[in-house]
Amino acid sequence: MSAIRMVVAMFVVLMALTGRPAAPTPANGAADPFAQLRILVTGNDRNVYLIDGDGRKLRQVTSHANASVFYPRYSWSPDHRYALLVRAGTNQAGDTTLLLNSSGALVSTLLKSSTELYPSWAFDADTVAYLAHDQSQSTCGASLACDTLTIGAVDIHGKTLGTLWTRTLDTAIGCGGGGELSAPAVSQAIEDSMYPRSIQWSSTGPLAVVDDQDLCPGWTAIVDRSTGTVTDWLDTNLNICGHPGSYLQLSPTGTMYVVETFSGQTPEIMVCSDRGPEITALPGQAPGWWIDGTLLYYSDCQAGECAIYLVDFKKGTYGRISDWEPAYALGPMQPVAGALIFSRIEVLKNGNARVSVQRFDAKGFTTIATWASRPVA
Numbered sequence: 001m002s003a004i005r006m007v008v009a010m011f012v013v014l015m016a017l018t019g020r021p022a023a024p025t026p027a028n029g030a031a032d033p034f035a036q037l038r039i040l041v042t043g044n045d046r047n048v049y050l051i052d053g054d055g056r057k058l059r060q061v062t063s064h065a066n067a068s069v070f071y072p073r074y075s076w077s078p079d080h081r082y083a084l085l086v087r088a089g090t091n092q093a094g095d096t097t098l099l100l101n102s103s104g105a106l107v108s109t110l111l112k113s114s115t116e117l118y119p120s121w122a123f124d125a126d127t128v129a130y131l132a133h134d135q136s137q138s139t140c141g142a143s144l145a146c147d148t149l150t151i152g153a154v155d156i157h158g159k160t161l162g163t164l165w166t167r168t169l170d171t172a173i174g175c176g177g178g179g180e181l182s183a184p185a186v187s188q189a190i191e192d193s194m195y196p197r198s199i200q201w202s203s204t205g206p207l208a209v210v211d212d213q214d215l216c217p218g219w220t221a222i223v224d225r226s227t228g229t230v231t232d233w234l235d236t237n238l239n240i241c242g243h244p245g246s247y248l249q250l251s252p253t254g255t256m257y258v259v260e261t262f263s264g265q266t267p268e269i270m271v272c273s274d275r276g277p278e279i280t281a282l283p284g285q286a287p288g289w290w291i292d293g294t295l296l297y298y299s300d301c302q303a304g305e306c307a308i309y310l311v312d313f314k315k316g317t318y319g320r321i322s323d324w325e326p327a328y329a330l331g332p333m334q335p336v337a338g339a340l341i342f343s344r345i346e347v348l349k350n351g352n353a354r355v356s357v358q359r360f361d362a363k364g365f366t367t368i369a370t371w372a373s374r375p376v377a
Contacts, residue, residue: 033053033337033338033339034052034053034054034338034339034359034361035052035053035054035056036052036053036337037052037053037336037337037339037341037377038050038052038058038076038080038102038377039051039052039053039341039357039375039376039377040061040074040076040083040085040104040375040376041357041369041372041373041374041375041376042071042372042373042374043371043372044371044372045065046065046066046070046071047060047061047062047063047064047065047071048060048061048062048065048071048074048085049061049372050103050104051357051368051369051372053336053339053341053359053368053377054368055357055367055368055369058103058104059103059104059105061085061100061104062085062087068089069087069088069089070087070088070089071085071086071087071088072086072088072095072118073085073086073118073198074086074376075120075121075376076121076376076377077121077126077156078121078122078123078124078125078126079126080102081101081102081126082099082100082101082102082107082126082156083099083100083101083102083104084097084098084099084100084110084119084120084121084128085097085098085099085100086098086118086119094112094113095111095112095113095118096109096111096112097109097110097111097112097113097118097119097128097130098110099156107156108158110128110154110156110158111128111130111154111158113130113131113132117130117131117149117151117198117199117210117211118198118199119131119199120198120199120200120201122153122201122202122203123200123201123202123203123205123250123252123253123254124202124203124204124205124252125203126155126156127153127154127155127161127203128153128154128155128156129151129152129153129164129199129201130151130152130153130154130199131149131150131151131152131199132150132151132152132163133148133149133150133152148166149166149210150163150166151163151164151165151166151199151210152164164201164208164225165208165223165225198211199211200249200250201223201225201250201254202250202252202253202254204254205225205250205251205253205254205255206224206225206226206254206255207222207223207224207225207250207254207255207256207257207273208222208223208225208250208254209221209222209223209248209249209250209257210223211247211248222248222257225254247259247260248260249287249288249289249332251289251293252289252290252291252292252293253292253293255273255293256271256272256273256278256293257271257272257273258270258271258272258287258289258296258298259271259272260285260286260287261281263281266283267283267284267285268281268282268283268284269281269282269284269285269287269298270282271296271311279311282298282309282311282318283300284298284299284300284309285298285299285300285301285329286298286299286329286330286331286332286333286342287332287333288332288333288334288335288340288342289335290335291335293313294312294313294314295310295311295312295313295335296310296311296313297309297310297311297333297335297340298311298333299329299330299333299342300320301327301328301329301330304326304327304328305324305325305326305327306324306325306327306328306329306330307320307322307323307324307325308320308321308322308330308333308340308360309321322360322364322365323364323365325344325358325365326346327344327345327346328345328346328347328353329345330342330343330344330345330358331343331344331345331374331375334375334376334377336377338361338362339359339360339361340359340360340361341357341358341359341375341377342357342358342360342375343355343356343357343358343373343374343375344356344357344358344367355373355374356369356370356372356373357369357372357373357375
């Protein structure tokens, strides 16, 4: 990617978006791709809803959210036949992971597990990775407290498939800073929208990621599954590919990862693989991969406006693909057929954050839900 060229022609932009696989065409022949989308969101009442790509409510998935019961994470299986929904609460010892069908109806209770990591689908299989065991130790190495985490896997029937890998956290090291926003409400809104604690992995890819945001912001490990090597960011002073990093997204093929880092207070992204840096730092944040790992979307926000950018690894090009949109930040880009789905975050005069769900397509930006946030398409 050393010969990446800037793309400025808008027709290239539109081709990059509209060239994605089309959604089914209704019987009357009129293409209606956004009505075919299924998006899970969190409503202002903290319950989870299923909406379509135009924001129309299809189903209220949960109804019991309150001060002590909440739903911090949900995710679709690779084929969108199932979804995971995590139910957590202040009065329970761990999380309960529910399996839903594509209509948002309950299929089964799949797991009861620790709150430190959310169960996560493989990118390429109906298999779920989860924190199977967390053993705290009083000493580790040079008399440091540590946790040994065992990551296991189950299928959609709840059958245990064994251990994927283990890792050890030196919990006495402490947490690094960097990039912290001054307004707590805004900071929390961005954290909720962009960086859920997760296990990112492919059943065949060589790399995996364990993202322990509950233990420490930026406490992320990269697992080389071919060698069993676990690289903890804290063990390397948060240096990834020679740069300090804070958040990371693995490609669907499990071969590359995009790192969000900071140059002073300015967010940047870079792409790395097991070979080292693939792309040097680009101004931006909230990256998201297209399903085959050949396209990478991200946003860049400056002076109260945000725009969307695209990196095309096959063509060796990158560039801005949208006009500038008034916003404080945009959530992670989620490519779907002919569009991108994401959160839009505004900062109000009182310092609080207002989050809505937006869609970007060939016609531009469209707000599809002002009453919801945290879309997962």
